[in-house]
Amino acid sequence: MSLTTAHSVVAPTATSKRIAGTIVVVYALISMVPLLWIFATSFKTPPDSIAYPPKILFQPSVEGYCNLFTTRTRQTPDYINSLGPATTFCDETTRKRNMVIAGPSNFLPRFVNSLIIAFGSTFCAVFLGTLAAYGFSRFKVPLADDLLFFILSTRMMPPIAVAIPIYLMYRELGLSDTALGMILLYTAVNVSLAVWLLKGFIDEIPREYEEAAMIDGYTRLQAFWKTVLPQATTGIAATAIFCLIFAWNEYAFAALLTSGTAQTAPPFIPAIIGEGGQDWPAVAAGTTIFLVPILVFTILLRKQLLRGITFGAVRK
Amino acid sequence: MAEIRVENLRKEFGAFTAVEDSNFVVEDGEFFVMLGPSGCGKTTTLRMIAGLELPTSGQILLGGENVTMRRARERDIAFVFQLFALYPHMNVRKNIGFPLLAQGMPASEIRQRVEETAKLLRIDHLLNKSVSGLAGGDRQRVALGRAIVRRPKCFLMDEPLGTLDTEFRDLMVHELRELHNRIHATTVYVTHDQMEAMSMADKIAVMNHGIIEQFGTPREIYDRPATMFVADFIGSPPMNFLGFGGGLARGAREIMVQGAKVTVPEVREDVAPADMALGIRPEHIRFDDKSGLRGAIYGTEYLGTTQIAAVETADGIIKARVPAEIRLNPGDQVGLSFNSARLSLFDKKSGRAVRTSIHDLASQGRVHHG
Ligand SMILES: Nc1ncnc2c1ncn2[C@@H]1O[C@H](COP(=O)(O)OP(=O)(O)O)[C@@H](O)[C@H]1O
Ligand SMILES: [Mg+2]
Numbered sequence: 001m002s003l004t005t006a007h008s009v010v011a012p013t014a015t016s017k018r019i020a021g022t023i024v025v026v027y028a029l030i031s032m033v034p035l036l037w038i039f040a041t042s043f044k045t046p047p048d049s050i051a052y053p054p055k056i057l058f059q060p061s062v063e064g065y066c067n068l069f070t071t072r073t074r075q076t077p078d079y080i081n082s083l084g085p086a087t088t089f090c091d092e093t094t095r096k097r098n099m100v101i102a103g104p105s106n107f108l109p110r111f112v113n114s115l116i117i118a119f120g121s122t123f124c125a126v127f128l129g130t131l132a133a134y135g136f137s138r139f140k141v142p143l144a145d146d147l148l149f150f151i152l153s154t155r156m157m158p159p160i161a162v163a164i165p166i167y168l169m170y171r172e173l174g175l176s177d178t179a180l181g182m183i184l185l186y187t188a189v190n191v192s193l194a195v196w197l198l199k200g201f202i203d204e205i206p207r208e209y210e211e212a213a214m215i216d217g218y219t220r221l222q223a224f225w226k227t228v229l230p231q232a233t234t235g236i237a238a239t240a241i242f243c244l245i246f247a248w249n250e251y252a253f254a255a256l257l258t259s260g261t262a263q264t265a266p267p268f269i270p271a272i273i274g275e276g277g278q279d280w281p282a283v284a285a286g287t288t289i290f291l292v293p294i295l296v297f298t299i300l301l302r303k304q305l306l307r308g309i310t311f312g313a314v315r316k
Numbered sequence: 317m318a319e320i321r322v323e324n325l326r327k328e329f330g331a332f333t334a335v336e337d338s339n340f341v342v343e344d345g346e347f348f349v350m351l352g353p354s355g356c357g358k359t360t361t362l363r364m365i366a367g368l369e370l371p372t373s374g375q376i377l378l379g380g381e382n383v384t385m386r387r388a389r390e391r392d393i394a395f396v397f398q399l400f401a402l403y404p405h406m407n408v409r410k411n412i413g414f415p416l417l418a419q420g421m422p423a424s425e426i427r428q429r430v431e432e433t434a435k436l437l438r439i440d441h442l443l444n445k446s447v448s449g450l451a452g453g454d455r456q457r458v459a460l461g462r463a464i465v466r467r468p469k470c471f472l473m474d475e476p477l478g479t480l481d482t483e484f485r486d487l488m489v490h491e492l493r494e495l496h497n498r499i500h501a502t503t504v505y506v507t508h509d510q511m512e513a514m515s516m517a518d519k520i521a522v523m524n525h526g527i528i529e530q531f532g533t534p535r536e537i538y539d540r541p542a543t544m545f546v547a548d549f550i551g552s553p554p555m556n557f558l559g560f561g562g563g564l565a566r567g568a569r570e571i572m573v574q575g576a577k578v579t580v581p582e583v584r585e586d587v588a589p590a591d592m593a594l595g596i597r598p599e600h601i602r603f604d605d606k607s608g609l610r611g612a613i614y615g616t617e618y619l620g621t622t623q624i625a626a627v628e629t630a631d632g633i634i635k636a637r638v639p640a641e642i643r644l645n646p647g648d649q650v651g652l653s654f655n656s657a658r659l660s661l662f663d664k665k666s667g668r669a670v671r672t673s674i675h676d677l678a679s680q681g682r683v684h685h686g
Contacts, residue, residue: 208401211368215388215395216466217418226414230405 064281129194201235318379576608
């Protein structure tokens with residue numbers, strides 16, 4: 001638990017700080033260009049979005065968001081004129097393109113699916129992972145090292161290698177295209193990561209805390225709940241974010257195993273088709289909205305995350 | 317409060333024996349110290365008494381009840397850990413009240429008990445503070461508070477002063493003993509520091525390599541060490557040893573050491589010829605020019621009222637505690653004479669003390685365990 005490391009003994013000079021700062025800022029900007037591009041595209045009109053050369057400056061429009069949340073049908077101008085005045089902005093934009101809104105699109109239910117599946121599987125993975133990690137950390141588990149390696153090894157396999165067997169299995173079990181099936185799958189994938197990460201965090205918590213509680217009259221489960229868990233919150237938060245990001249972004253299994261009621265947002269968004277092909281503003285709008293939950297979750301837990309990442313460097 | 321009785325307690329970790337057939341009794345209200353170098357099995361013994369570790373064999377009785385296989389929470393004991401194990405997510409009040417919460421005690425009563433305890437330990441002004449900001453001595457007091465608030469059958473403390481700096485340590489030694497005098501709780505206290513042990517204990521068990529080498533009062537252990545290990549471990553500087561050969565007959569009163577005659581306490585057993593050692597505490601050595609046992613001053617360490625003189629003899633360096641006024645220069649030739657009534661004799665091979673008249677007092681009345 002030393003605070004000094006070999007390479008941080010020399011204080012950085014002003015110049016080296018400035019150079020390091022510049023590199024970080026430039027790298028951050030480069031990483032953010034695609035995000036900014038998507039954000040910009042979501043506010044373009046369909047013609048602007050495919051204009052060449054690409055438009056940096058454009059008249060912003062929420063047409064992409066309108067198209068994301070609605071389905072539209074093409075009508076004759078006579079029919080459109082026979083309707084009453086447009087009630088919403090989306091109505092108006094749609095009519096300008098000789099179309100009328102036919103109803104809501106599937107985006108909202110798909111987005112809700114994503115929320116349920118990602119948060120559900122994250123909860124399960126972290127819950128199981130915490131208990132397993134505690135067990136591995138505190139008890140003499142026979143073949144503990146082999147078991148831990150086995151758990152980790154499930155992560156080494158490319159998902160596509162097991163895609164077909166899982167597809168067949170899920171069809172047999174009736175888990176295809178169900179939220180439960182996806183939660184189970186993502187839990188299984190994430191639990192290995194969760195066990196490994198959490199074991200590291202729990203190993204750092206001296207066992208004297210639970211022992212003190214057990215001597216003082218608590219059962220092991222109570223001691224775990226009242227002394228270990230409160231001290232493991234940073235680790236649990238960090239682990240939850242990693243699990244959530246995986247489950248939220250997962251595309252391959254979602255594309256293979258979900259198509260209807262349980263479809264998540266990742267396979268849905270790129271398949272949004274407009275007039276004459278891909279509706280890029282709607283796709284960009286979907287992507288932008290899709291980023292929000294992770295962003296919020298990360299910002300809410302940023303303190304724990306930061307402490308979680310630097311865990312062990314500071315004595316509590 | 318209760319008596320603690322440990323019978324043939326043994327703990328093996330795989331092929332390694334951490335505690336070997338330990339036997340001792342801590343009487344009700346007694347302050348018992350387990351003393352020994354690091355790694356000798358003190359913590360392991362304590363953890364078995366607490367129920368945190370199951371013994372390989374043997375029995376533990378608390379107040380006459382066999383608790384060997386009971387869970388820790390069913391034993392009604394309190395444990396003060398070396399690292400205090402204060403819960404960082406609770407303030408001082410919650411930490412002290414935590415054991416009472418387990419018993420489902422009403423909040424008002426917990427409040428009252430916690431405040432009483434805090435007053436006893438003079439930390440009542442800290443009750444609403446976070447434990448992470450506390451100084452070492454106060455953390456120690458909170459840990460003690462958590463132990464005594466429940467009024468358990470006995471207290472177990474594992475080197476509770478080990479992480480404190482010297483200044484606090486002396487203060488806490490005093491406070492702990494004073495606290496014990498007030499509440500008279502049966503206490504098992506583990507330490508590797510002989511000064512702590514000597515100043516606090518009613519009884520001491522000196523451990524080495526998982527074995528209790530001697531069990532007795534601080535005075536017995538200091539004056540009549542049962543083994544050379546104990547003689548060497550206790551005392552600062554420790555007991556001196558001078559080798560001698562030949563057997564001993566019951567009733568003998570003299571031995572030959574380096575060609576000089578030394579009067580010793582009357583031997584109470586026959587000892588076959590073997591390598592033996594004469595044990596002399598530094599304060600039982602006088603400089604005496606008439607003595608046949610000679611050496612040269614090697615160096616001195618001035619302590620104010622006394623000084624420690626290192627004397628080089630034919631059998632190595634001997635440390636003597638002599639009055640500070642004596643002027644000594646390196647190389648000075650001196651004769652050594654001893655306080656005959658206070659000498660110990662050991663068998664070098666087994667390390668065990670030979671029975672002599674100094675043991676006569678010990679055998680009066682009390683039975684010793686271990
Ligand atoms: N859980 C364990 N597994 C294996 N060896 C142990 C375990 N606990 C203690 N030991 C060993 O037992 C010996 C005694 O340990 P301990 O009781 O902690 O000593 P002390 O408290 O006197 O310093 C040490 O050599 C230690 O390495
Ligand atoms: Mg220890």
